[in-house]
Amino acid sequence: MESHVTHQQRLWLYLLTVLVICFLVLPSLIVIPMSFSGANSLMFPPKTWSLRWYDNFIHSPQWLEATWVSVRVAFFTTLLATPIGTAAAYGLHVGRFVFAPVIYGMLIAALMVPVILIAVGAFFLFAQLDMINTIPALVLCDTLLAVPFVLVTVAAGFKGYDMNQEQVARSLGAHRFKAFMTVTLPQIRASVMAGGFFAFIIAFDEVVIAIFMSGGEGATLTNLMFSSLRDQVDPTIAAISTLMIVLTTIPPLAVHILSLKRQRR
C-alpha cells in the first residue's frame, strides 16, 4: 500500500500521531518536576528545587495512614482476585460449557456497569452489614472489579498453552490440582503474574468506590487525594503522584520493552 503514498504525503499523519501521543504522555510527566519544587505554588517550571513535598509526605501521619490502607487493600485484593480469576479461566477453558458465553459475560459484567452504580450498590449493601469503612468491604469490591482483568489475561495465557501436557501428567497418576500446579501453572506463570499485577494496580488506583466506602482514618490514598484535589491543591500530591507513576508504570514498561526486544531478535 505504501508504494502509492510517499512518506512525504503522509507527513501530516505522522505529525498528528506524534502530537496526540505528546498530548497523552506529557501532562503526567509534568508532575515529576513539579514534585521537586521548592515553592508552595504550582508554578511550572519551578523556580527553586527541594525535597520538601516528599518530606511532607513521609512526615504526615494522615498521608502515611492512607497509603498503608491502600497497600493493604491492594495486597488482599491481589491475593483474592488472582486465584478466583485463574480458577474461572481454567474452568471455562477446559470445561467448554454450552453456557460458557453466559458464564463469561457474568464474570466480566462488572466491567460494563458504570463504577458509580457499583459504588452506590456496594455502599447500600455494606451499610446493611455495618461494614462501611472496613478493609474487607473494600477488598471485596475491588476484587469484583479486578477479577475480569485476571480472567481475560489468564485466558489469553491458556490460548498459547497445550492442555495435553496436563493430561499426560494426570494419566501418569497426578491429581488434577497437582498436575495444574506443577505442569500448567509454571508455563502460564507470566499471564497469571500479569493478572495479579493488574489486580494490585486496579485496587490501588480505585477512587469511586473508595470515596463511598472509606473515610476518616480508614480513607484510602486515592480518597484522600481526591478530596484534597477538590478542596485545595497541595503540592504534596505532586510528590505522591510521582511515586505512583513510578510504581504503576515502570513494571509494565519494562515488560513491554523486553517483549519488543525479543520480537526484534
Next chain:
Amino acid sequence: MAISTAAANLPGDAHYLTELEQDARREKRQLFALCTPGLLLTMLLLFLPIGWLFWFSFIDADGNPTFEHYSRIWTEGAYVQIFVITFQISILVTVICVLLGYPVAYCLSQLPAKWSGLLLIGILLPFWTSLLVRTYAWLVLLQRRGIVNDTLIDLGIVQQPLPLMHNMTGTIIGMVHIMIPFLVLPLYASMKSIDGSYLRAAANLGASPTRAFWEIYLPLSLPGLLAGLVLTFILCLGFYITPAVLGGGRVQMIAQRIEASVHLYPTWGPASALGAVLLLLTTLILLASHLLLGRWRRRLG
C-alpha cells in the same frame, strides 16, 4: 464438599449412564465449581445490590410503590439539564476522540513493528497512570496562571488568561485525555487484522489511494471503530472523577448527581432512579452496538 453432595443428588436414571458418561459429567461439575467463586462474587456485589436499587427506585419515603422518582427526572428542569449536559459532554468527547484517535490508530497499524511498538507505549503509558494523577496534572496545566495560559499569552494569541478549568472546557480536555486510549486500542487491534490484499486489489483495479481508503479501508475498520466508540461513550456517560475535579462543581453529570443524591436525600429513591436510568441507557447502547456489529460481521463474512 459441594462436588460430592452434588454427585449424590444425581437423578434416579443415573445408573443407566455408562461410567464414562458419569465421569464426564462429574468433570464438568468440578470445572464449573471453579467458576463459582467469581460468579458468587458477581451475584452478591453486583446483581443483588443493583436489583435492590431498582426496587428502591419504585418506593417512596413511606414504603409505598411510586413512580415519583422517575417522573421527577422527566419533569424537573434541573434533572433534564443534567441529562442534556451529560450527553453533550459524552458526544463531544467521543467525537474528539474519534477525530484524534482514528488517524493515530491508522498510522500505528501502517508503521513497521519497531516503530508502532514504541509509539504504542505512548498510548499505554497514560493507561497505567492513575486517573487522579492525570487529573491533577491537568489541574496544574490549565489553571489561570498555568503553562497553557502562560504560553498562549507569551505567543500573543490571547491577552487575558482563558478560563480553562472549573468549566466545560477543562472537563472535556481532561476526559479526552483519559478516553483516547480506550478508543485507539480496540481500533488498532481491528485495523491490524485488515487484509492488505484488498487494498492492493483496489489499487490494481485503478483506484487512487484516497478512493481505496474511503471505499475499502474505512468500511473494513468500522467494526473496530464502533467497538472503541461505544466503549468511550458509555464510559463517558458514567464518568465521575474528572468532571468532579476539573468541572469544579459547575459541570454536573449523571454520576455526580447520583453521588450528591446519596448524601442529600434521606431515602434511596432519587439516587436509585437516576442509577436505573443510567444503567438502562448503558445497556441499550451496548445491546444496539452488539446487534449492529453482528450484522456487519455476517455481511463482511
